[in-house]
Amino acid sequence: MTDKPLIIVEDLAKTFVLHNAESATIPVFQDLTLQVAAGECVVLAGESGVGKSTLMRSIFGNYLPTQGAVKVWHDGAYVDITKANPHEVLEVRRRTLGYVSQFLRVIPRVPTLQLVMEPLLENGVPFEEAKDRASELLSALRLPQAHWDLPPATFSGGEQQRVNIARSFIRKYPVLLLDEPTASLDAENRAIVVRLINEALEEGAAMIGIFHDLDVRDAVASRLFEVSQFKAAA
Amino acid sequence: MNAIPGRIAPAPLLSVEGLTKWYGHVLGCRDVAFDLRPGEVLGIVGESGSGKTTLLNCISGKLTPTSGEVRFDTRRFGLTDIYGLSEPDRRRMQREEWGFVHQNPRDGLRMRVSGGANVAEPLMNLGGRHYGNMRQATIDWLDRVELDTRRIDDKPRNFSGGMQQRIQVARNLIHGPRLVFMDEPTGGLDVSVQARLLDLLRELVRDLGLAVIIVTHDMAVARLMADRLMVMKGGEVVETGLTDQVLDDPQHPYTQLLVSSVLQI
Numbered sequence: 338m339t340d341k342p343l344i345i346v347e348d349l350a351k352t353f354v355l356h357n358a359e360s361a362t363i364p365v366f367q368d369l370t371l372q373v374a375a376g377e378c379v380v381l382a383g384e385s386g387v388g389k390s391t392l393m394r395s396i397f398g399n400y401l402p403t404q405g406a407v408k409v410w411h412d413g414a415y416v417d418i419t420k421a422n423p424h425e426v427l428e429v430r431r432r433t434l435g436y437v438s439q440f441l442r443v444i445p446r447v448p449t450l451q452l453v454m455e456p457l458l459e460n461g462v463p464f465e466e467a468k469d470r471a472s473e474l475l476s477a478l479r480l481p482q483a484h485w486d487l488p489p490a491t492f493s494g495g496e497q498q499r500v501n502i503a504r505s506f507i508r509k510y511p512v513l514l515l516d517e518p519t520a521s522l523d524a525e526n527r528a529i530v531v532r533l534i535n536e537a538l539e540e541g542a543a544m545i546g547i548f549h550d551l552d553v554r555d556a557v558a559s560r561l562f563e564v565s566q567f568k569a570a571a
Numbered sequence: 572m573n574a575i576p577g578r579i580a581p582a583p584l585l586s587v588e589g590l591t592k593w594y595g596h597v598l599g600c601r602d603v604a605f606d607l608r609p610g611e612v613l614g615i616v617g618e619s620g621s622g623k624t625t626l627l628n629c630i631s632g633k634l635t636p637t638s639g640e641v642r643f644d645t646r647r648f649g650l651t652d653i654y655g656l657s658e659p660d661r662r663r664m665q666r667e668e669w670g671f672v673h674q675n676p677r678d679g680l681r682m683r684v685s686g687g688a689n690v691a692e693p694l695m696n697l698g699g700r701h702y703g704n705m706r707q708a709t710i711d712w713l714d715r716v717e718l719d720t721r722r723i724d725d726k727p728r729n730f731s732g733g734m735q736q737r738i739q740v741a742r743n744l745i746h747g748p749r750l751v752f753m754d755e756p757t758g759g760l761d762v763s764v765q766a767r768l769l770d771l772l773r774e775l776v777r778d779l780g781l782a783v784i785i786v787t788h789d790m791a792v793a794r795l796m797a798d799r800l801m802v803m804k805g806g807e808v809v810e811t812g813l814t815d816q817v818l819d820d821p822q823h824p825y826t827q828l829l830v831s832s833v834l835q836i
Contacts, residue, residue: 356824357831398813400820423799423813424608444773444795445766459777 342372343543349405364569380558435510494521515546590639599625614797622806670743674755676735687723733764
């Protein structure tokens with residue numbers, strides 16, 4: 338455990354340039370600065386289109402920021418995600434930095450249980466242990482056991498989202514990015530996810546989240562962060 | 572940047588520099604450079620005629636480049652330019668340390684001998700003489716690529732396209748290579764077979780810690796298989812980076828066009 342922030346975003350700017358639409362430029366934010374400490378959940382606030390997801394994806398290394406740095410505490414040192422080599426970013430993602438999106442994106446026809454075990458297997462956890470932990474988590478998320486051997490393609494939105502959540506929470510990532518993980522869940526399942534989030538925070542995870550559901554937001558947020566205050570001039 | 576300990580070691584397994592191939596005055600590929608680490612999967616994407624296959628053939632020792640170097644960390648000589656090796660040494664290194672999965676199984680298999688013999692042949696080429704051991708290794712590998720081991724003596728033409736491709740995969744992995752080249756490995760298969768084969772390839776790559784260079788024009792295949800991508804156009808690399816970053820936030824006009832042209836279902 339460290340008292341240093343686990344995420345440091347420095348002077349971050351992102352502008353999209355669409356070369357095939359007459360090189361239209363879409364500035365999103367600039368000079369954005371943010372720090373998140375262990376045990377803290379910072380919730381990104383602001384209306385749709387303000388750049389919440391863009392910020393989240395820039396931190397994950399999924400989008401390439403135009404300027405600035407995103408430093409993630411990994412193995413006792415900061416790694417600047419915006420400048421690290423692909424293999425370094427993958428290593429940080431494998432062991433430190435998790436991301437829960439709204440959508441489940443997996444290889445078709447792979448059974449659910451196996452999908453949930455995968456992040457553990459990638460980290461060298463033995464097969465049986467991975468299977469036990471995956472079963473435990475899927476039970477906690479109340480996904481019917483009859484579904485475990487099926488691929489999730491035909492599941493309902495809420496069921497797919499719980500598979501997605503299981504895949505991310507099975508590894509206890511020190512840094513976790515949550516992009517509306519409860520969007521299509523009913524109240525009871527939302528409460529379960531809130532509990533998972535709070536447990537991870539108590540264990541010292543640092544999180545950045547986007548939640549449109551105000552109940553969930555209030556239940557997990559340490560503080561709100563207005564992305565619009567860094568809006569880039571068009 | 573601090574070195575990060577973990578699965579992917581820092582020393583390059585393969586190092587390509589200034590690789591250029593001219594066919595007379597027609598450009599195949601120009602000034603390509605990259606490093607590949609052990610366990611890393613590199614995808615090469617681009618449309619037909621962009622130079623993907625030329626590049627793959629140059630890197631894999633099949634096509635002598637006009638200029639540039641392809642250095643591989645060989646077991647016998649260390650990091651060395653493969654085109655600086657004598658022909659027999661290079662061929663031996665290719666047999667011992669590399670695999671090559673072709674798009675068309677007919678290019679990678681010997682159609683006149685049995686599926687089992689196809690899988691066992693690399694072991695024989697490397698001096699294996701114990702028939703029982705080789706047959707057992709072959710059965711193990713057929714099982715691993717999920718083929719019915721009772722069909723070990725059937726000829727490749729009696730297998731379906733997807734099964735032939737599995738035989739080819741087994742044949743190219745049985746000798747424990749460190750680097751495997753794949754040229755559109757799922758290109759000729761129908762989608763139902765494609766997904767399962769991709770999943771199998773991904774598992775094998777993870778479990779064996781293989782380094783892979785995979786050429787594909789299918790962005791979905793690239794996303795599933797590759798850690799990072801090189802985008803080619805007109806024989807040159809126009810963009811390179813982490814796979815999901817290149818596909819979700821492409822920077823070069825051509826990559827933006829390529830990604831936005833993918834049909835959604």
